[in-house]
Amino acid sequence: MSLLLRSVSRRYGAQLALDAVDLEVRPGECVGFIGHNGAGKTTAMRVALGLVEPSSGAAFVDGFAVRRHPREAHARMGALIERPSFFDGLDAGRNLRRLAAAQGLAAGERKREIERVLGLVGLAEVGGKRVGAFSQGMRQRLGIAQALLGSPRYLLLDEPANGLDPEGLAEMRALVERLAHEEGHGILLSSHLLGEVAEVCDRIAVMKSGRLLLEGPCGEILARGGRAQRLVTTESDRAAALLAARGLEVGRRGEELRFDPDGQPLEEIARELVAAGVPLRAFAPERASLEAIYLGLERDAAAPALREDPAPEPAPVKTPGFGVWRAFRWELSRLFGGVAGWALLLAPALIAVVAIGRRAAAEAARSEKLAAEGIFHERATAFGAVAHGLAPSLPLLAVLLALLASQSIAGELGRGTLRNLVLRPFRRWEILVGKAAALGGAALLAYGLLAAGVLGASAWWFDFVGLAEVLPNGELFETVAADDLRPALKDVFLHSLAPLLGFAGLGFLCGAIVRQGTTALGLTLLAWYLEAVVRGDLAERARDLDAADGAALHPRWMLSSYLPSVFGDTSSPVRRYEDLAGGVSDAARVFQDTLFRAPLAWAVLALLLSFPFFSRRSIS
Numbered sequence: 001m002s003l004l005l006r007s008v009s010r011r012y013g014a015q016l017a018l019d020a021v022d023l024e025v026r027p028g029e030c031v032g033f034i035g036h037n038g039a040g041k042t043t044a045m046r047v048a049l050g051l052v053e054p055s056s057g058a059a060f061v062d063g064f065a066v067r068r069h070p071r072e073a074h075a076r077m078g079a080l081i082e083r084p085s086f087f088d089g090l091d092a093g094r095n096l097r098r099l100a101a102a103q104g105l106a107a108g109e110r111k112r113e114i115e116r117v118l119g120l121v122g123l124a125e126v127g128g129k130r131v132g133a134f135s136q137g138m139r140q141r142l143g144i145a146q147a148l149l150g151s152p153r154y155l156l157l158d159e160p161a162n163g164l165d166p167e168g169l170a171e172m173r174a175l176v177e178r179l180a181h182e183e184g185h186g187i188l189l190s191s192h193l194l195g196e197v198a199e200v201c202d203r204i205a206v207m208k209s210g211r212l213l214l215e216g217p218c219g220e221i222l223a224r225g226g227r228a229q230r231l232v233t234t235e236s237d238r239a240a241a242l243l244a245a246r247g248l249e250v251g252r253r254g255e256e257l258r259f260d261p262d263g264q265p266l267e268e269i270a271r272e273l274v275a276a277g278v279p280l281r282a283f284a285p286e287r288a289s290l291e292a293i294y295l296g297l298e299r300d301a302a303a304p305a306l307r308e309d310p311a312p313e314p315a316p317v318k319t320p321g322f323g324v325w326r327a328f329r330w331e332l333s334r335l336f337g338g339v340a341g342w343a344l345l346l347a348p349a350l351i352a353v354v355a356i357g358r359r360a361a362a363e364a365a366r367s368e369k370l371a372a373e374g375i376f377h378e379r380a381t382a383f384g385a386v387a388h389g390l391a392p393s394l395p396l397l398a399v400l401l402a403l404l405a406s407q408s409i410a411g412e413l414g415r416g417t418l419r420n421l422v423l424r425p426f427r428r429w430e431i432l433v434g435k436a437a438a439l440g441g442a443a444l445l446a447y448g449l450l451a452a453g454v455l456g457a458s459a460w461w462f463d464f465v466g467l468a469e470v471l472p473n474g475e476l477f478e479t480v481a482a483d484d485l486r487p488a489l490k491d492v493f494l495h496s497l498a499p500l501l502g503f504a505g506l507g508f509l510c511g512a513i514v515r516q517g518t519t520a521l522g523l524t525l526l527a528w529y530l531e532a533v534v535r536g537d538l539a540e541r542a543r544d545l546d547a548a549d550g551a552a553l554h555p556r557w558m559l560s561s562y563l564p565s566v567f568g569d570t571s572s573p574v575r576r577y578e579d580l581a582g583g584v585s586d587a588a589r590v591f592q593d594t595l596f597r598a599p600l601a602w603a604v605l606a607l608l609l610s611f612p613f614f615s616r617r618s619i620s
Contacts, residue, residue, distance in 0.1 A: 084143025085416025104320020136163030327434020
């Protein structure tokens with residue numbers, strides 16, 4: 001039972017970032033993963049965590065292949081990879097509550113677990129402080145706290161001491177030693193500073209240029225880099241000559257000499273130097289360094305094979321279920337955790353209310369003028385006001401939902417918070433479906449708010465009565481009964497929902513394709529614009545043809561055919577309803593057979609196309 005990398009290689013184009021790496025971490029031990037920046041340490045950790053797919057080889061956690069069984073593997077691992085990312089507008093406690101829920105912890109466990117991990121990393125007193133105000137050192141501590149949620153069996157810590165002061169470094173070393181040796185976590189601690197890991201690690205693995213050069217007990221590894229002796233004397237020329245006479249290679253820098261005793265007794269060398277009258281100001285082993293270890297490895301044999309001694313039997317790990325539900329709740333908390341999400345979803349309803357209010361004022365002035373002039377005119381009704389409110393608000397809501405959906409993956413990926421979610425016990429498809437379901441719920445909520453605003457404002461300023469002509473004497477001549485308009489009112493609200501889901505799906509797909517939130521926004525707007533332009537071109541060409549050919553050319557499978565458009569709307573269900581509410585009895589029933597099928601097909605197809613992009617995506 002261990003965290004195991006078996007012959008893992010990873011290529012980025014022509015560059016070989018990892019070259020057949022074998023590495024093992026067992027519960028209760030701390031393995032120092034050392035090497036210069038760019039040696040491949042972080043890439044190896046990402047492969048172990050399933051954030052990056054290996055070009056060959058595989059990673060296993062207690063026998064579970066990380067790529068094939070991500071839920072079981074991630075239930076056993078916690079990680080801090082590079083820069084810790086959080087929602088800066090939330091405090092530490094709320095950030096951890098979201099992650100604890102995604103981890104699958106029961107509601108009663110979350111508070112206790114958050115208090116435990118904050119206490120472990122020394123942030124118990126600032127759990128209510130906004131993370132955006134944290135120092136780099138505090139963010140590092142919070143990064144370790146989120147990795148500890150759920151007491152994972154293995155911890156992968158990538159440069160955890162970044163940003164810590166000397167006191168914080170000492171506390172970090174003590175924390176790592178306690179987690180490994182007292183609480184039984186298997187820890188893989190990455191660093192380019194040998195001294196940082198030497199005091200706490202049981203074993204050390206040395207990386208260079210994507211290759212694992214050596215892996216073994218800490219003392220043995222340090223001994224490889226600590227065989228050279230440092231000699232300081234005012235008689236450096238005489239001392240160098242005596243050492244050379246013994247067949248030793250000597251390097252020098254001023255009064256300081258360095259040499260490898262090559263197995264010769266140090267006491268004998270020291271006595272010879274003193275007997276020759278060479279004053280010794282310093283004679284001690286040179287401090288081990290990565291460079292010294294690298295040089296020693298070039299002289300010695302290659303890295304030893306993995307250990308064959310049995311691993312301790314670990315405690316059982318509970319793997320949480322309901323991944324889609326946990327991802328759904330995560331996305332809802334992201335969407336509605338602040339004022340901005342609510343403001344975006346309320347904006348179309350407010351636009352509709354304003355439009356209906358202005359319509360009411362204009363109709364009142366028009367009716368008063370026409371009545372004073374004794375001219376008959378149509379009575380304004382709430383049915384017509386509904387169309388006036390939907391015309392500007394529906395396309396705005398469609399664009400807002402598409403833009404909001406585009407940030408579901410790309411926005412979180414660019415911010416770094418998606419990594420925190422992927423590291424929880426999820427399969428990738430569960431995250432995708434959960435996020436899509438939450439966006440669908442947000443679309444329903446926004447549409448419900450819009451419908452309530454439109455109906456409420458229409459009923460406030462107008463009445464849901466039939467169409468009638470107001471005669472010069474003030475009497476009414478009814479032309480269309482209210483009961484005849486109510487089915488059309490129901491239809492327009494029913495038929496306008498599916499296109500909104502289609503536009504949300506389009507934005508979701510754009511966000512799954514690219515890696516940055518701003519790029520996703522631009523791609524979504526470009527896709528929406530091109531779709532509308534193509535639809536307008538097809539509609540224009542259809543009008544120039546006879547009825548049979550034109551019907552075949554009509555863009556019935558284009559999303560913008562089903563919503564009012566700033567590019568010139570002539571055929572959407574809203575336009576047909578507006579004609580009916582205005583008394584046009586023969587309003588065309590456009591695309592009646594595809595009112596639901598076409599927009600929903602866009603939504604489903606976008607979700608299906610998102611799967612291959614997201615499932616193979618490298619998460620940075």
